[in-house]
Amino acid sequence: MNKALIPSDKIELLKNIDITFDMRAEFQAYMFRGGDNYYNGLQFENGFTALGISAKINDRLSFRFRNRFNNTADVQSLDRLGSNIELAYINYKASPKLDLVIGKMFAYYGGYEYEFSALEILEYNDIYGNALAYVTGAGIKYNPVEDHQFGFQVLNSRTVHYDDLYGDSAAEGIEEPDWPVAVVGNWRGSFFDGKLQTIYSASHSIEVKDKGTTFFTLGHKYENNNLTLMYDFRYSYEEIDTKGVVTGIIGDGNVAGNASYIENWLRAEYRFSPRFKGLLTLMTNGAIGDFETGNERLRTSYGWIPTLYYSPFDKVDFRFYIAYIGRYYDYSDYALENFDVSSYNKNEFRIGIITPLLLL
Template sequence: MKSFLIIVLLMSPLLGFSQINDTLAKPIIPVKNVKLLNNIDITFDMRTELQAYTYRGGDRYYNGVQFENGFTALGFSAKLHDQVNFYFRNRFNRGSDIQSLDQLGSNIELAYVDFKVSPKLNLLVGKTYAFYGGYEYEFSALEVLEYNDIQSNALAYVTGAGITYQSMEDHKFGFQVLNSRTMLYEDLYGDEVAENIEEPIWPVAVVGNWRGNFFDGKFQTIYSLSYSNQVKNKGTYFFTLGNKYQNDNLTLMYDFNYSYEEVDTKGIVTNIFDNDSVAQDALYIENWLRAEYRFSPKLKGLLSLMTSSAYGKTGNSRNHLRTSYGMVPTLYYSPIKDFDIRFFLAYIGRYYDYSNYAVEQFNAADYNRNEVRIGIIAPLLLL
């Protein structure tokens, strides 16, 4: 592909720019700079699927079948200098409204520059991914058919600055200072404001993480600790332990997530209370497990299991409100050798059980959702 583009660029003066009255006397990219294309990557990632689903909850039941573009994104990365790299990604199936805080559309997931300050130290500036831990978060949404509750509702891409430091060959540390959201509080929540809520001078998030590598890469870790203040004097404490074991054809991953939120940022507890104000003192505790096994070069199977428990405070006591469960068995088939395009067949089962307290106090009702998906995942390198 790169060779074809280089030939087109080299021939362009002969094809279109040689006319006497043409104002472009020289090619757009001079021949001497064509080699710079080797430092540019353009990617098009897509996941398209046919879904068959059912929903059961209380006296409600519905089902359906439909095609869906689960993930569609165009990415651009470039090595601008031996010490400078640039990354950009536009996800097309996201809203494009300009966010009132970071002044970018929510469809722009990545737009940052990576400076190599020294052989061990990098500086990242722009709209980037938060350095949260865990392997569920490590996967792009292209690869994950169903996230657990925290990751389904977490804000992953925000504007700020961060550093990574490779202290030793097997240990890497990261630290970030970011906006804690992309929108101003009043634009995000509107009139749904709890008592004693004020906009902070800076809605900031501070994130630290550690990546470890042990036993020649067979065991790895991504741990993180973060604090963010969405409103004045009230914030979120988020702690994640991500663990990975890999040996031959088997890969096991386990994440533990703990998020205490003085103002509910995930919205689950707020929706259960349903009292036209943002819930306070919410707590989420999660477990996530993923097992992958490669049966052959073309066939791989995986199983994801997840639980998430939500707690809310009313009066002086915190009560368990809901536990959700999920399972996602999937088969991948890769028909082309040395080319990453995958067909998949998956079942997604999600079950939501409310506590007796939530049923009695807030009229909550258990429900479940089941899906079968057949589709294709194609992370395509265009250039």
């Protein structure tokens, strides 16, 4: 008789281990129009593929690890992990109300667009589409009462050293700080038996010596029966442009300074039946630069993403989806007159699958 590879007295341990395989694969048809430029194309794409492991070691200690195969595995010069390692942290429950988290984690930024995994977001708005979400540091989560949680983190503000990130693109006088650090605080609230929820956050990061980014997010969520509504407002003031949109518009070879971004994000979900759910995402972003004439709005972007899900199984989260992604980028008169830019739009049709599979 063959002996089991895992002894029967160890089987109980597997109940504390989760292994997940997350995948989004799709067929894309896209078209770009702007100025004298035009192109279109068709392709299959693996939009998101990741393997994750999380485990409860005992009642007070747990860990989480996730490898996203779509990102580069090159070891980053600051945190010494590849960009493909999104999560690698230990969670220590110091008390029933207080958790300590150490390792590479997601920053506690607010808002519900950020709350979703990239598996679920077909296209991010401009701030989170260009933000560095997974960094190394330490954080605490404190639940003073049942419906409210406060979070605080001290993190590296980037994963690579100054020279590796900016190289020759940095403006004159830009130097590496003693510590490229980010401080993040957030509040999660729940009201009216969970029908109304909030995720607010404020953060400040030091990107280079004496220059940083101040970022605020106000996220709101309303749930009632088959309807869910989410709305985020975000503002980011960047003494050194970390999102790159203003830098790209100016195009003088240097990283821009004193850039601002203001954006709105709205998502509505409605479950028509146990098998079908419809989504509509709307988004806007304003990119602002600081010049001798004062603050000038350089570009406003708009987006809308209607989506339909079909779930064939009752107990397995496997979905077919069909979606349209429309983005329009409108440059201001100031940008058109002073920089070599022109307004343009992108249109994309996707059909594919989304599945966060729980393997164990």
